[in-house]
Amino acid sequence: MSPTVTVPAGPAAPTRPGEPRLLVLKIGGSVLSDKQDTGETDFDAIGAFAGQVADLIAEYPGRVVLVTGGGALCHPVGLRIKADRQDPYAAVALTEPAFTMRWAWTARLRERGVRAVPLQVTAMFGERADGSTITETGVVRRLLAEGALPVLSSDCVVTSVGTLRILSSDEVPALMVAEEFGPVRIVTLTDVPGILTGGPGSPVLRHLDPDDLAVAERLFWPTDAWDATGAMAGKVEALAEHARRGAECVIARGDRAAGSLRHLFAPMAEWPADTPFTLISRPWSPS
Amino acid sequence: MSPTVTVPAGPAAPTRPGEPRLLVLKIGGSVLSDKQDTGETDFDAIGAFAGQVADLIAEYPGRVVLVTGGGALCHPVGLRIKADRQDPYAAVALTEPAFTMRWAWTARLRERGVRAVPLQVTAMFGERADGSTITETGVVRRLLAEGALPVLSSDCVVTSVGTLRILSSDEVPALMVAEEFGPVRIVTLTDVPGILTGGPGSPVLRHLDPDDLAVAERLFWPTDAWDATGAMAGKVEALAEHARRGAECVIARGDRAAGSLRHLFAPMAEWPADTPFTLISRPWSPS
Numbered sequence: 001m002s003p004t005v006t007v008p009a010g011p012a013a014p015t016r017p018g019e020p021r022l023l024v025l026k027i028g029g030s031v032l033s034d035k036q037d038t039g040e041t042d043f044d045a046i047g048a049f050a051g052q053v054a055d056l057i058a059e060y061p062g063r064v065v066l067v068t069g070g071g072a073l074c075h076p077v078g079l080r081i082k083a084d085r086q087d088p089y090a091a092v093a094l095t096e097p098a099f100t101m102r103w104a105w106t107a108r109l110r111e112r113g114v115r116a117v118p119l120q121v122t123a124m125f126g127e128r129a130d131g132s133t134i135t136e137t138g139v140v141r142r143l144l145a146e147g148a149l150p151v152l153s154s155d156c157v158v159t160s161v162g163t164l165r166i167l168s169s170d171e172v173p174a175l176m177v178a179e180e181f182g183p184v185r186i187v188t189l190t191d192v193p194g195i196l197t198g199g200p201g202s203p204v205l206r207h208l209d210p211d212d213l214a215v216a217e218r219l220f221w222p223t224d225a226w227d228a229t230g231a232m233a234g235k236v237e238a239l240a241e242h243a244r245r246g247a248e249c250v251i252a253r254g255d256r257a258a259g260s261l262r263h264l265f266a267p268m269a270e271w272p273a274d275t276p277f278t279l280i281s282r283p284w285s286p287s
Numbered sequence: 288m289s290p291t292v293t294v295p296a297g298p299a300a301p302t303r304p305g306e307p308r309l310l311v312l313k314i315g316g317s318v319l320s321d322k323q324d325t326g327e328t329d330f331d332a333i334g335a336f337a338g339q340v341a342d343l344i345a346e347y348p349g350r351v352v353l354v355t356g357g358g359a360l361c362h363p364v365g366l367r368i369k370a371d372r373q374d375p376y377a378a379v380a381l382t383e384p385a386f387t388m389r390w391a392w393t394a395r396l397r398e399r400g401v402r403a404v405p406l407q408v409t410a411m412f413g414e415r416a417d418g419s420t421i422t423e424t425g426v427v428r429r430l431l432a433e434g435a436l437p438v439l440s441s442d443c444v445v446t447s448v449g450t451l452r453i454l455s456s457d458e459v460p461a462l463m464v465a466e467e468f469g470p471v472r473i474v475t476l477t478d479v480p481g482i483l484t485g486g487p488g489s490p491v492l493r494h495l496d497p498d499d500l501a502v503a504e505r506l507f508w509p510t511d512a513w514d515a516t517g518a519m520a521g522k523v524e525a526l527a528e529h530a531r532r533g534a535e536c537v538i539a540r541g542d543r544a545a546g547s548l549r550h551l552f553a554p555m556a557e558w559p560a561d562t563p564f565t566l567i568s569r570p571w572s573p574s
Contacts, residue, residue, distance in 0.1 A: 089402045092393065099386050106379065115376045120407040126426050136423035139413050139445065146449035158426065162433035
C-alpha cells in the first residue's frame with residue numbers, strides 16, 4: 001500500500017528567511033465539489049490534488065499538515081446543525097461526513113506512497129469552562145517528526161458553555177498556530193485566486209492587514225443560502241485571527257491540473273508571477 | 288435528537304468507599320457480533336446495550352467512558368494488518384471500521400437522549416521517540432465535566448519507532464488510568480462470565496493478582512486463528528497492566544437482556560450474587 005519511505009525531517013528541518021517551517025495546506029471544499037449545483041463530492045479532484053500533495057511531501061516530509069474542506073458532503077449537515085435550536089449537541093452530526101472526507105484523502109494519499117494519518121480535531125481541541133483553550137497536538141507533532149502527513153478537517157468541538165459547535169476547516173489551522181510549529185504558513189486553496197476587488201475575473205487584493213478588515217468587508221457578498229461557513233467573509237475572518245497570532249495566511253486558487261505546489265514553501269516574493277494570491281499577515285514587508 | 292438534558296456531574300461527584308469515580312465500560316466485540324461464524328456486526332445488540340448505557344448515564348452523568356469492541360467489522364482488518372510485513376503504516380486501515388463502530392454506538396445512544404461524542408484514540412495517544420507516552424485527554428475530561436459520554440474504540444497509534452500499531456480496545460482504558468480520573472474501574476463485558484477455570488460452563492476465577500498471571504495462563508486456549516487480539520489471554524494481559532497502575536479491572540458477561548448496569552458502580556462486595564465476575568486488582572481485600 002505504502003511503498004515509498006519518506007525521510008523523517010520534523011521540527012529540526014532548516015528553513016531560509018521567508019520560508020515557513022510548517023505549511024498548513026487547506027484544500028477547500030469548493031474545489032472538491034460544487035456546493036451550489038450538483039451537491040456531489042468530486043473524488044477525482046481529491047485524487048488529483050492527492051498527487052500534488054504527495055509530490056510536495058516527498059520534498060518536504062514532516063512539514064505539511066493537510067486540512068480538507070468539507071464541501072458537498074459537509075455543508076448540508078452544517079446548515080441543519082445551524083438550524084437546530086433544541087439540541088446543544090447537534091454538531092456531533094458533522095463527525096460522520098468529516099470522517100468520510102478525511103478517509104477519502106487518506107486512501108488516495110496512501111495509494112501515492114504518503115504516510116497519511118487522519119486525525120479528529122474534536123479529540124484535540126476545545127474550550128474549558130473558564131474560556132481557555134484546550135489544544136493537544138502531541139500526536140500531530142509526533143507524526144510530523146516521522147515524516148508523516150496528518151489529515152485534519154472541520155469537526156465539532158466542545159465550547160466553554162458545554163455545548164458542541166462546528167469548527168470550520170478555516171478555523172482548524174488554529175491548532176498549529178503555536179510556537180513549537182512556527183513559522184507557520186497557512187495556504188487555503190479555493191475556487192477564486194484571492195479576495196476579488198470586483199466581480200468575477202477582477203484583480204485580487206494583494207495584501208490584507210488582519211487588524212484592518214474594513215477594506216475587505218465591502219468586497220464581500222452574501223452567500224449564506226448555500227454555504228454554511230459564510231464563504232469568503234468567514235474564511236477571511238478565520239485567517240485574520242491566525243494572522244494576528246503570527247501565521248502567514250494565503251488565499252489562492254486550487255488547480256487540480258497544476259504541475260507543482262513547491263512554491264507554497266517559497267518566500268512570498270518568489271511565487272510565480274502568474275500565480276495571484278491574497279496574503280493576510282502582520283507585519284508585512286512588501287518586496 | 289437528544290431531548291434529555293443530563294445534569295453535569297463531572298470529576299467533583301462524591302463517591303463512597305469501594306465505589307469508582309470513573310467507570311470505563313468496554314463492551315466487547317464478542318457480544319456485538321459473531322467473530323467465529325457469521326462475520327456480521329449485530330446492530331440490534333448495539334441498540335439494546337445502548338439502552339442499558341443510557342439508563343446508567345442518567346444516574347451517573349459524566350462518570351462513564353464507553354469503549355466499544357471491534358468485533359466482526361474490525362477483526363478481519365486487524366488480521367490483515369498483522370500479516371502485513373511491508374508497510375509500517377498498515378494499521379491506519381483500522382481507522383475506518385473503528386469509526387463505523389463508534390458511530391453506530393453514537394447514533395443509538397443519541398436516540399436515547401445521551402450526549403455521546405465519538406473520539407479517535409489515534410489523536411490522543413501514542414509514544415514519543417524516547418519511549419515515553421503521549422496521553423492527551425483534555426477533551427475527555429471536559430466532556431465528562433459536562434455530563435457527556437465519550438465513545439472510544441480500538442485505533443491505530445504511533446509507536447516509539449515511528450510506525451503505527453493497533454491499540455486494542457482492551458488497551459484503550461490506559462488513557463483513563465491516571466490520577467485525575469481515579470479511582471477508576473474498568474469493566475469489560477464479554478461472552479463469558481469471567482476467566483473460566485475449566486471448560487464452558489465451569490466456575491470463574493474470582494480474583495487474579497496482576498503481578499502473578501501464571502495461575503491464569505494455564506487456563507487459556509489458543510484462538511489466534513479467528514481473533515486478532517488473542518481473545519482472553521490478550522484481554523487479561525492488557526487488564527493486568529491497568530491493574531498494576533491502580534485500576535480495578537473486572538471481566539463479566541454482557542447480557543443484552545439485562546435489566547440494569549447500576550451494580551457496575553457498586554463496591555465489588557455488593558454485586559448481585561447471581562453475577563459472576565473475575566476481578567483483576569492490586570491490592571485486594573476479599574470481603
